[in-house]
Amino acid sequence: MSTAQLVFQGAWVFVLCGTVLLASVAGTALVVRRHAGDGTMAERPDQLFWDVFLGAAVAIPALLIPTLMAPPAGLLLGLAATAAGIAAYRGAPRLAQWREQRRNARLRLPLHRAAQVQHQELLARWRRYELDPACAIDYPGITDVRLPETSALIRAMRDADLLAGSAHPGYPAAVAALAESLAAAERAAGAASGHARDPEWG
Template sequence: MHGLLQGAWAVLLCGPVLVASVAATVFVVRRRALVSTGSGATGSAPEGGDQLFWDLFLGACVALPALLIPALVSPWAGLVLAGAAAASGVAAYRGSPRFLAWRNARREERQRLSAHQAAGVRHDELMRRWRRYELDPACSIDYPALTDVRLPETSALIKAMRTADQLRTATHKGYPDAVGSLAASLAAAERAAGIPAGLPAEQAG
């Protein structure tokens, strides 16, 4: 009875440590393998081998004591923990690709939202610049080409505006590129109208 209690306590105390260390080690090794495979890296084999050794060594420094100590206290506890360690390793190995894909998707989504917000700020600045030519009487008189859609540069600018507005409403991933095209189209229309490059709209009139 006393040995059974000792084994139970050993499992409770060492089990979480063993399971976590095995799962973490397998995950780290699996992640490095997936990253190196995805990037196609071939020139860093010695460094990769050294890193693999240290990953396994550090994992073993935690996992082996967590397994051997309970096994010395109670053989059945060692068997239970060995099975738990094997299960956690298999689970980490199989689940690593899905977890890494989910994490990469989250990171890409955050980057996309950040790029979309930055594009929105630039879009607003471009539209304020354009409205100056449209609404300011002095600018309209001095540079009528900016509102003449018969000109190819102005026509392209209007189309770029429409595209950027549509993609902004839909939170489309192509929105930043559309804003970039809008900026280029506005600059081209300004050049065609004879506005010096880099001249602010408030000074154009």
């Protein structure tokens, strides 16, 4: 086997074993931190032993092979694995928080889309009172901001509009508040909300 082939083979072993080593050490640190935080170790005192044992079963061979081939490479991998383990252990809470945020965002997505549809329906319902001359004549109070119900409606409309362009968790609640404010303004002005949604009305 030529020198170039030996160097290539050694580099390939170093990369492969290094990847396995870093992944196993970081993964073990994350599991240990999670079990320490969720009370698993309090319920099962031997949990730490098994977490470390399973991680070591993968990490030790991954470190031993390049160390036998080239001791300096093994030392370098050992230092890198230690750093990876410390970083993973310290960063576990941030990683868990990020995963929780992603999960919550996925759960909120259907609610956000439903709120967008309802928001547009409410805006279309409100515009009838502004754009339809018959509605404006019959129910002038619903566009009169001097009335407390209309003033509250305008504020609710502004709040919903501010959150409409983002995935803010408060957007569905803001749209629900807008629906309540619009219904209250319609009642105060003497307009039936069912008529406001009827395209044949007016």
